[in-house]
Every structure is written in C-alpha cells, then in structure tokens.
Amino acid sequence: MDTSAIPQNPPPAAPAAPSEVSGKAVRPGDRIFLGLSRGSGIALLVIMAAIAAFLTYRSVLAIQGDKANFFTTFEWDPSGAEPKFGIAVLAFGTVVSSIIAMIIAVPVAVGIALFISHYAPRKLAAPLGYVIDLLAAVPSIIYGLWGALFLVPHLTGLYSWLDSYLGWTGIFSYSQGAARSLFTVGILLAIMILPIVTSVSREVFLQVPKMHEEAALALGATRWEVIRMSVLPFGRSGIISASMLGLGRALGETMAVATVLSPSFLIGLSLLDPGGGTFAQNIASKFSEADTFGQDALIASGLVLFVITLLVNGAARLIIARRKEYSGANA
C-alpha cells in the first residue's frame, strides 16, 4: 500500500565506454569461448561426416559384391565363392524382439514410475528411485549372463503353457528345447530397458506443475483421475521420449542378445522356438572372424540398423509434434 517504501530506481550508471552499449567490443573471454565452441562444433561435424562416409563407402562395396538380394535373402555367407547375404532375418529379429520388449516394458515402467511419484509414501519413494537408477547402470553382459543361466531354463514352463493354450496361433507354438528364442530376447530386453524408461518417466511425472494436479483435485478427482487428467497428458511426450531411449537401447543391444539367443538364419512363425538373429548380435558374433569383405557386409547391416533407429526417432518426434498445440509446454 505504502508506495514510498518502494526504493527509487537508482539513476542508470553511465556506460563505461560507448562501444559496450553498441555491442561491438567483444571481451577476450567471450572471444575464446566463441572460438572454442565454434571449433569443437565444426570438429564434431567433420568427424561425424568422416565416419558416415567411411561406413557408407564400405557398405556400398558390400552391397555391390552381394550376389543375392541384400534386403530379402535369408542367408549370411559373404565369404563363399559366390557371396550371398541379406538382412531379412536380422531386421525381423531386431524389430520383433524390440517390439516385444516395448510392449512389456513401457506399461510396467509407467506403472512403477507413477507408483513412485504419486502413490508411494515418501520414505519408500526415495529408496525405490535409487534402486531403479542403480539397475539402469548394470552392464548389459550381466543381464545377458542372468538371462542365459536363469531366464532361459525358467521360461520353458511358461512356453509350454502358452503353447497348450495359444499354440494354434502359430506365433506361440513351442516345440520344446531351450528357450533361446526371440521372445526370450524380448523379455530380457524389456527387463533391461525397464529402469531407464521408469527413471525418465518418473522424472517427468514429478515435474507436473502443482496447479494442474490441483485443478483436477478441486473438481473432485480421485488420485487415479488426477493421474488420468493431469499427470499422464502432461507426461505424454516425456513417456514417448523415455520409450524411445529404451527402444534405442533394445534395438542396439548386443551382448545380452548374443548370450541368450541361439541364432539361425531362418524366420519362423513361432516366436517361442529358438532361432533368429538381430543386427547387433550378428555383428558381434561374426565380426572378429570375418575377412575384409565379410566386415563390409556386417558394416552394411549396421548401417541399416542405424537407419531404422533414425526412422523410429523421427516417428516419435512427429508424434510429439503433432499434438504440440495441446501439450503442457505452452500452458
């Protein structure tokens, strides 16, 4: 009320030098920083361009030397007299195992993240958060060993059960044997990406502005309704980003897949029977023994994986951008 209490603005200090006001004089610190950041930016671009050129060059060599169709062939024999190799099996295995992983991991991760951010008492939420973050840091070979030694033997029971009820679909038919299948890989990948998806989603859910949650509460929303009306819509793009992070990891996962899968160059209808392969697993298991042309072939397959990852990320960005108007960002 009492305006006299407001301190008077001090008169503006006289500019030290006119050039400072016009912004033409640059301090040495600014110049050094500008040079450094511009230099490292350019260096990064040059290095990336060089890598891309190298990979593309060797991929082109490989595809030119391929006597079979690079995209449709169910075979990987780049070292024979008639080099024949194709990525069909690898693309199928990579995409299918990653989809299985996403279908399992994303709902569970969102559920755990919501539990930590909105249901768990504070005393429980903090340690749970730490444990999840810790799990995200476990090296993938550990997951691979655990998968091979524990998951594989314990899944045969589940697979037999699935076979007896859903075997008629073909997808879930299972003819005994070790459960070293794409489905097992999918389950293992789900477990592996669960921590990172949970951790990022939880972060996003914790950032929902109080005012949006209170808007729902004041209308008489229950806790679940608050989540539906305020938390999930606000966290939507965050969930998509978190899933993409997980998907990126699943698509490129190498050691864990190589440890668990019993690879073959066939595409079977059954996801439970052993066999199949993924890009990363195939590269890891063949690269050290490959000759130069064999390496070119593997590099070409790696380039395809890279393109798939790019496409997936682009699609995710499109989904996020399409409803930007409605996103919480412009609230």
Added chain:
Amino acid sequence: MAKRIDVSGLSAFYGSHKAIDDISMTVEPRSVTAFIGPSGCGKSTFLRTLNRMHEVTPGGRVEGKVLLDDENLYASGVDPVAVRRTVGMVFQRPNPFPTMSIFDNVAAGLRLNGDVKKKSELNDVVEKSLKGANLWNEVKDRLNKPGSGLSGGQQQRLCIARAIAVEPQVLLMDEPCSALDPISTLAIEDLIGELKERFTIVIVTHNMQQAARVSDRTAFFNLAAVGEPGKLVEIDETERIFSNPSVQDTEDYISGRFG
C-alpha cells in the same frame, strides 16, 4: 444449491507449523464473503480448509469443524473427494487443463462425476456453464481448440465455467484476479455479482477496492508476527468494515497504515 458454511475452532498446520489458529465464522448462503489481510496471514490456507484441499499439501493437517449446512466436512467417514465436488475452487493462476479443448475443460468435472451424460446433455451443460461464466460468445466457435490458447482473463473465466458446471454449493476463489489485467478483472467482478445469486461465494483478495466492490461481508485476518499463526480479527458487513470497523487493526490495515 447454495449452503451456509459454519466454521468453528478451526486451526490448520503445515507439519508442526501452525498457519491459522482457532478460526470461527459463518458464511451466509447466496452472498459474497471476502477475505482480506496482509500476505502470509493464512487466507489461502483457510480457504483451502473449506474444501479439504489443505490436506493435499504434504504435512497439511486440520483441527476443528467446518459445517456445510449441518454436515461436518471433517467428520470421520466423509470422503474429501465428495467434498470437493460440492465445494468448487478457482485458483490464483488460471489453470485450465492444457491438453484439453475448451469443451473438454468444462465437461471435465461432469465426466468425473461418473454419471456421464449423453452428448446432447453434455453440450447443454457446457453451453450453460460457459454462458454463466460470460465466456460463451467469445469461444462458441472454437470449443474444440485448446483452453491454453485463450487470454489470461478468458482462461480464468473458463476455470470458473469448469467449476460451476458441476453445480457446486459453494465457490471458493483465491485471488482470482491477481494475475489479470484491469479489464479482465472487471469482467470477473461482474461475473461474481451474477454468480452469487446461485452460489455461496468466498473470495480471497489483496485488493481492498475489489473487496469493497464485490463482497457483502468481509473478514479481516492478521498475524501477530512472521512465523505466528494467522487469526481472524473480525468479520462484518463490508460497508461497516470499510467505514467503521470495530477493531483498530482493521482500520489501520484498510487505511493503509500497514500491510
């Protein structure tokens, strides 16, 4: 439609900190009651005890009674969710659901209440609520556009429409105009004058002219010192509070001698 509020011996805490102490007052139905007082004296805290929003804050706790007509909101067995459906609230910063269209914002409360109406009924209620909030003419052509695209004043009226769509008994407003320009403020003040025919309205305001303009009764809150709990100093007809209050502190505050 509109109910009387009877508060007796009400204190509210944040953890171990007592924010308001032993407040008793009666709020008449179909009237506007304004809460004024220096900032930090617990106006918002008290307002939020009236729809059980205070306990949403971690550590938030309440002692005492709030009767809505004859029902104690704090009796055991009373569901806070049900209380909040009866006592609506409008916040300081307009907070429409950013991901929802204008239509869905107004319909949000109705959809919550379970009795999901037929589309035509929903249309009617949304139209009626938007008209009730003096917003219909401005938005009727873009009901499917997001609510966050409106101006601040329109967003606040949208929030009022959302609150009255569920036909509450009481409407609580916490400084609803403090984030708005003078013209939007005037629009909301006019609206309050119309709404009081249907609802019991309680409004917190830091603007004394506003309290004088819109309210029938005014309650003055104060606190002895920072860190002390806020107390109700007096509540009376607005005219009396602004012309001839019975407590010296009230007069000092209103005449601008402190605060």
